[in-house]
Amino acid sequence: MRAAARAGAVALVVLVLVGLWELYRWIWTSAGWTWPFVVDATSMPHVWTILKAFGQPTQVNQPALGTLLFHKALFTMKESAVGFAIGAVVGFTLGCLLVHSRLLQRGFLPYLVASQTIPILAIAPMVVVWVNPKLPPSLQGWGAVAVIASYLTFFPVLINTLRGLQSADARALELMRTYAAGRWSVLWKVRVPASLPFVFAALKLAATASVVGAIIGELPSGLQSGLGGAIINFNQYYSLEPQELWATNIVAALVGIIFFVIVVAAEKAIVRRPPETAR
Amino acid sequence: MSTTQQSVVSIEGVTKTFPHGNVTALQDIDLKLEPGEFVSLIGPSGCGKSTLLRVIGDLIQPTTGTVTVNGKPAHKARVDHDYGIVFQDAVLFDWRTVARNIALPLEMLGWDRERRNARVAEMMELVELKGFGDHHPWQLSGGMQQRASIARALAFEPALLLMDEPFGALDEMTRERLNLELLSIWERLASTVVFVTHSISEAVFLSTRVVVMSPRPGRIAGVVEIDLPSPRGVETREAPRFFELVTEVRELLRKRGEHLFPEEEPL
Numbered sequence: 005m006r007a008a009a010r011a012g013a014v015a016l017v018v019l020v021l022v023g024l025w026e027l028y029r030w031i032w033t034s035a036g037w038t039w040p041f042v043v044d045a046t047s048m049p050h051v052w053t054i055l056k057a058f059g060q061p062t063q064v065n066q067p068a069l070g071t072l073l074f075h076k077a078l079f080t081m082k083e084s085a086v087g088f089a090i091g092a093v094v095g096f097t098l099g100c101l102l103v104h105s106r107l108l109q110r111g112f113l114p115y116l117v118a119s120q121t122i123p124i125l126a127i128a129p130m131v132v133v134w135v136n137p138k139l140p141p142s143l144q145g146w147g148a149v150a151v152i153a154s155y156l157t158f159f160p161v162l163i164n165t166l167r168g169l170q171s172a173d174a175r176a177l178e179l180m181r182t183y184a185a186g187r188w189s190v191l192w193k194v195r196v197p198a199s200l201p202f203v204f205a206a207l208k209l210a211a212t213a214s215v216v217g218a219i220i221g222e223l224p225s226g227l228q229s230g231l232g233g234a235i236i237n238f239n240q241y242y243s244l245e246p247q248e249l250w251a252t253n254i255v256a257a258l259v260g261i262i263f264f265v266i267v268v269a270a271e272k273a274i275v276r277r278p279p280e281t282a283r
Numbered sequence: 284m285s286t287t288q289q290s291v292v293s294i295e296g297v298t299k300t301f302p303h304g305n306v307t308a309l310q311d312i313d314l315k316l317e318p319g320e321f322v323s324l325i326g327p328s329g330c331g332k333s334t335l336l337r338v339i340g341d342l343i344q345p346t347t348g349t350v351t352v353n354g355k356p357a358h359k360a361r362v363d364h365d366y367g368i369v370f371q372d373a374v375l376f377d378w379r380t381v382a383r384n385i386a387l388p389l390e391m392l393g394w395d396r397e398r399r400n401a402r403v404a405e406m407m408e409l410v411e412l413k414g415f416g417d418h419h420p421w422q423l424s425g426g427m428q429q430r431a432s433i434a435r436a437l438a439f440e441p442a443l444l445l446m447d448e449p450f451g452a453l454d455e456m457t458r459e460r461l462n463l464e465l466l467s468i469w470e471r472l473a474s475t476v477v478f479v480t481h482s483i484s485e486a487v488f489l490s491t492r493v494v495v496m497s498p499r500p501g502r503i504a505g506v507v508e509i510d511l512p513s514p515r516g517v518e519t520r521e522a523p524r525f526f527e528l529v530t531e532v533r534e535l536l537r538k539r540g541e542h543l544f545p546e547e548e549p550l
Contacts, residue, residue, distance in 0.1 A: 175374045183391040184362040197378040276378045278421035
């Protein structure tokens, strides 16, 4: 029953958004307003034009756009899932290491922060050049993109893991001292469980960032099999077929949402917290 | 006290100064606890009673003096799991069930699952939490949480139980009920207890000896032997001797504390 209510709410929000889009279109076209931009079939195609595009082939003798995007989405999901996993593991492990030493934190954190100020587009070509030659044939191309995606995901995971590990109750740590517990026990029995709410907050960020990272990573790699390739391609034909780019954007958003929902479900299954601080 | 048996806790000439602000938390503390004793440390805030408890537990190192527990240095005693501890808050882990919280020290000792489960079941019966093993801490009342915390502290049968204002955060009725339960557990297990409190009646009701401390610097102002008959019950709190002892402790506290803390919390 609650699941049905939730699904209803989601459907309602989608309908409202579609309604607002079409309402905006209708007002601007009928009033002839040109600010902030001219509203026409190119700048804002009808929602049904976009939806119809899913069923139509982009070129003769090609599968429908929907089928095409489905396969491209699977490819991008593979990249972002691996990128997410690498980023999560690297971020979490670094967090567990750094929490034990103020010196290491002071030494490393500035560089880790600096790493995030470099635009990913500037890093991507180098990663492709460095990583690709070392990959087995089965990982060629998309393996490098996964590494680029992980570059976006490890940072929030690292920062939040560090914060979460430090959030462990001082008295819980004192209790562990009375057991003469070693670092390893304290880490696994107190710090890591205490960090999970923080870690999952970061994983939610990382889930969507990994999709963005994968799509952007595809661009300098010249990969055509994923959503990034599709976006570049449809960008070039935007004035002729704007609905194809819009359809691709919707699919990209769906991929991000799917990742996010998976992380939320995992959090519900793993993290045990009192109800008033939950959610 | 017989001198032939070994003291459970022996504190000799302990002084503790904290470098920040040059505070003398403890000065020249000498105290011995014999097996089976229930000793309360009582005094106003800042008298060092919690510090003294932590020094016994090797959670704080004394500046001078020696502490031995079960005849060994305090550090060795901690590493050997010679004591269990109960804090003012239950300090139960939310991510563990009540049963697994109680099992925590047993895991640290490397007991296998079967042995752990058997002992946890025993302990839950002892503290009357049977049937709540699969609950999470937040599903329990404050009093039940503190009982789980006591079960955890006693699970590995330590010779010594350290309690730092364990019932300080509970309401009066829960507190009196838990006082009774603690006494019956103590009588059954015959362990030695160090109990920090700022409630005079609680200290007198529970203890075989009450150590009154005074602040700045933290010192032992006096020791009151509690000769109330055992087993104690609800009627103990109404006995004339109970009131005499409460008055005696209060006088000691007043004599030492009044000029420093005239507005000290009601005891």
